[in-house]
Amino acid sequence: MDISFTSLLWGFLLIIIPTYFLHHYRTGLVKDTLIAALRMTAQLFLIGFYLKYMFDLNLWWLNVLWVIIMAGVASQTIIKRTNLSLRQMFVPITIALICSVAIIDIYFMGLIVRQDNLFETRYFIPISGMILGNMLSANVIAMNTYYGVLRRERTNYLFRLANGASAHEARSPFMRDALIKSFNPTIASMAVMGLIALPGTMTGQILGGSDPDVAIKYQIMLMISIFASSLISVLLTLALTHHKIFNKYEMPI
Amino acid sequence: MIQFNNTYFIYDEKPLISGFSVNIARGEKVVIYGPSGSGKSTLVHAILGFVQAEQGEIIVNNLPISPDSINEIRQLTSWLPQDISLPYNSVRDMILAPFEFKANHSRKPSDQEILAEFDKLKLEHNLLEKGITEISGGQKQRILLLTTVLLRKPILLLDEPTSALDAQSVDLVINYLKSLTDTTIIAISHDEKFINAFDRKLLIGQF
Incomplete structure (x- = not known):
């Protein structure tokens, strides 16, 4: 109605x-x-x-362009909320988001929805939008935690570096913190989904007249896709922004 | 082992250290002292590649410090910063943490080896099983010191290693460090007793 x-x-x-x-x-x-x-x-x-x-x-290039613009806006929002430099971070973060959306979109459209046209507007745009929206919050939390803890615990990072850790090893506790803080809410909401929370997409689909069985299946697949894409995007974002944050001596700039 | 050749350092866009040169031999024990803000920590940080000299060259174990050599150089060092709070719950975890790094795996000490170092610094054996919050600042400083020693690196860099210790413990630490004959030690200190105990003293800045 x-x-x-x-x-x-x-x-x-x-x-x-x-x-x-x-x-x-x-x-x-x-x-x-x-x-x-x-x-x-x-x-x-x-x-x-x-x-x-x-x-x-239903033009594939228009849909792709739309997703690229959405990724750009999401990237800008992430940078603004993490107090990083827009000039330095915009390109790597946008690329990380686009790659993550692309991986999950291809998987979702090709394997789950099994569309002949991977860029079918009716699926491609809403799914990409939903994935990007969730990536945004996961990345804001992860980047804030990672670079924030690194700033606060700089001596701890240097201690590890000076005492035999590789750069990767020295950064790993900060990465762990970022992943825990960023993904705990998604894991918690997955665990109670349907019991104490009816997800927005599913509710929207049911209100829009869809069969609850279909709505549920889409919801499950979307949750998994959101979780996977958010994690991939956080890892990619951190990997692609490292060289802007650390100098050649692995020191935070 | 460590050479500073006519090095210049800048802090906050102002010259901090100008034309500093020194040659430190293998196994030598050197204490750096001087007023606060004179650049003592900068010299130690420069060896670790945490800060870079504006001019001049720093050579560690025949390797000039550069982005390409820094990883190799950091494998030769262990460093105890002045003030550090490590995110570990127990004393044992704190001691063993650096041995989790791949490069230090093979040097992971047994309880027996750890307790032998405890003895040298007059630390009670039961401290090994305690939580971090149950030990005093002085105990923590000595435990962190022996952790860096247990890494058995050729170069030991210490920033105020006796700042939380009483006079008796300072003597213990002096003797402990002097017993490490093969290790090159560079220590920053304000403690007169500690400074006087070292053969080679570098005054940075003027009092």
Whole structure:
């Protein structure tokens, strides 16, 4: 069943409650919340409008271009939220995201959905978008942890380096921390999925009229794909940004 | 073993050390002293490739320090920084951690070897089984010192190795380090007793 614009407006009123409390506790988040809600609405309508045309056109190069642009925007967001240099990091992070999406897209479209056309808009765009969105949060947490801990525990890193560790060995505890912090939430949400949480995609599909059996199968495959792609992207991002962060003597710049 | 040839170092865009040269032979014990901020740690860090000289050359074991040689040079060193908090729960884990590195696997000490070093520094054997939070600052400093010694590297670099020790323990550490006849030792210190115990003293900066 479609939602009318009037109902949508009623739905929007719900945001008054959290906004009131954010204002009451002087969190300074009211403006950000309202801007975020408005941005989300505008962006989604725009995407909806755009997707309709994309579905009709179903052009492989347009879809690929779309994913590249999404990866660029995601890369910019990751860099902004990790206080790294946009000029230095944009290219390696964007490449890492594009490669990770490509690997999982090919796997998902070719082996699971078994589409003849790997770039079929109806699958390629939403799946890539979903994967990229999750990569974004995994990368923000991983990069913040990795480079943050490395800054805070610089002496510990140097101690390892000076006492016989290879650069890889010296960095491995920071990598471990980054992976734990970054993937614990995904693992926790996978473990309780369906029990105490109904995932967005599945709920969306069911609300949109899909058979719950089909929705569940897609959800399982999506969760696995999200997990794999996020991990691949974190490893690739860290690998491709290393030479920008460490000098030739393996010292953090 | 270690040579600084007319080296210049910059810190915060200001000259820190100018025209510094020294030649340290194998097995020599050298203490570096001088006022805070004079660049003592910079010299030790330069041997490890943590900072680079603006001019001049540093040669370790006949290898000029460069990105290509630094890994080989770091295999010859062990280093005890002044202030370090390592993320280990037990004393045993802290001692054995550097032996997890591939290059140090073969040197992994047995309990007997560890306890022999404990004896030299008058540390009680039961400390080996304790948690990190159960030991004092002085005990931790001595344990970290013996860990770097157990790595059996030809070059031992120490930054204020007696800063948390009482006078009696300082004597122990001096004798302990002097007994390592084959090891080249460069130690930074503010401790008068420690400085005077070394044959070769390098004053960096002016008091």
